[in-house]
Each structure stands twice: as C-alpha cells, then as structure tokens.
Amino acid sequence: MKLLRFGPAGQEKPGLLDSDGQVRDLSGAVPDFAGDAVSFEALDRIRALDIASLPVVAEPGRIGSCLASVPNFYCIGLNYAKHAAETGAEPPKEPIIFNKATSALSGPFDPVVIPRGSEKSDWEVELGVVIGREASYVSQADALSHVAGYCVINDMSERAFQIERGGQWVKGKSAPTFGPTGPWLVTADEVPDPQTLGLSLKLNGETVQDSDTSDMIFGVAEIVSYMSQFMKLVPGDIIATGTPSGVGMGMSPQRFLKPGDVMELTIQGLGEQRQEAIAAS
Incomplete structure (x- = not known):
C-alpha cells in the first residue's frame, strides 16, 4: 500500500x-x-x-508529510561509504545515532525555510524507515519484521549549526521544515529488499546525489537491530538511514542553499519530492 x-x-x-x-x-x-x-x-x-x-x-491538492507526527525522529550519520569519504571521516565502526526534532517534519513539496543566521544549509536524500512493531533486543534476522514501511526523507542540515557551534548534531538538523517526508508511506510488503533502491537528488536541475542503498555501511536490518539494543523502538518512530555522497559540504568548493534553489528528490518505488528554498521571514 x-x-x-x-x-x-x-x-x-x-x-x-x-x-x-x-x-x-x-x-x-x-x-x-x-x-x-x-x-x-x-x-x-x-x-x-x-x-x-x-x-x-479528485483534487487532493497539497500533499503533507506521510506521518502526522512521530514519537521519535532518529537519524544515522555517515552511513554511506562514499559520503564518509567525501567528508574526510573514517567509516564508522558502529552506527552513529542522533536525533532530529520531531517539529522538523514537513510536506514533500512544501518550501524549505533557510533558518535565521544560516550560512551552510545543506541537502541529504535519505531512505526513511517507519517502525510498525515494538522492537527491543531484536536480532538482525528478525529486524525487518518490525518495519511497517519506507519513505523518502530530505534530512536537511545546517552545517555551521551542526559542526561549528559545539554540542550535538541535533541543532543543525532540526529547524522547522528540515524534515520533508513522503509523499507516501510505502508498506514493507512492497519493498522486498531495502538495500537495492536507487536514490538521487537534483539541485536546480543538476544531479548532485546519485547512488543506491547498497552503498550503506550498515543496512536497514542491522540499524534496527543495533538501535534496539539501546532503546525500545515503537510504532510510528522514523529512522533516516543516512545519505550518499554529493552533499554541499562535500563539494570543492563547498556549495550551500540560497533562496530560490530547488531540490528534487527520488527513491525507487517510494516517490518524489520537490522543495524550493526560501529565506526565513
């Protein structure tokens, strides 16, 4: 569905x-x-x-986030081998887990608001995983049986807030509209293997991210199992599983969003997104 x-x-x-x-x-x-x-x-x-x-x-009009709200909005960092390389980071030995404020959720075609004081707002196409059954201490073999479905996420990031302002990454990830999600929640029965999905992002018509989920360092089953060793995942939780190479931070010279820029995202079988960046009022 x-x-x-x-x-x-x-x-x-x-x-x-x-x-x-x-x-x-x-x-x-x-x-x-x-x-x-x-x-x-x-x-x-x-x-x-x-x-x-x-x-x-007949005329649905605006499409909102495929989830009205989420108990927890989790993210996995540096989870594509080529993305880790472009940032100069060593590939992580265990999944890097951080949070995104649940108030960042927004529709897949809504404008993205560049926050006040931002100099380094960035894009990240990601496979989203939605939990459908409580998961606590689950095995990797059993992990996917706890996944309700999948969706497209743009894990928007303000790199100066994230990296240069101290503390945890959450404040660089959580501005309002920094979590476009959808257009659909595609149930897991329609995604037999989440590690074979092509995903891409265009900026102003230019393809800047183009990869597939086989480049993940930690696959979906490993992520869900690993997280469940430290916390109880509950129905409605969402996990953004990391982004491939091609983010603005990894370019030389670096490239970040400005008002009027348009991002177009797609993941195989999960639909497309389109957002225009606008300045904060």
Missing part, C-alpha cells in the same frame, strides 16, 4: 493511493497516520477495507 496525507497544513486527511493512481479518502476509517495508527494491526485493518468503496479525491 501507498499511504499519504492530503490537504492544507494542519488539516490533512489520511488517504491511500489505489492501483489506478487515484487518491482514496481514508478519513472515515482511520484517524490519521501517527504512532499506533501505523502499527501492523492498524495497517491490516486498512488492508481489510473495500478500497473500491472509498471516496475518490
């Missing part, structure tokens, strides 16, 4: 993309997509519906 949310910001309704590419309104059947509403039990209830009987949304 491809699940989505449509409507004005703050008034989104849950929907489903049917086999003909039409949006079906799920608001009469489910409250929204967040927390337990994306658990395996909740997804099975959606599967049991007569999709053909659901109202067709």
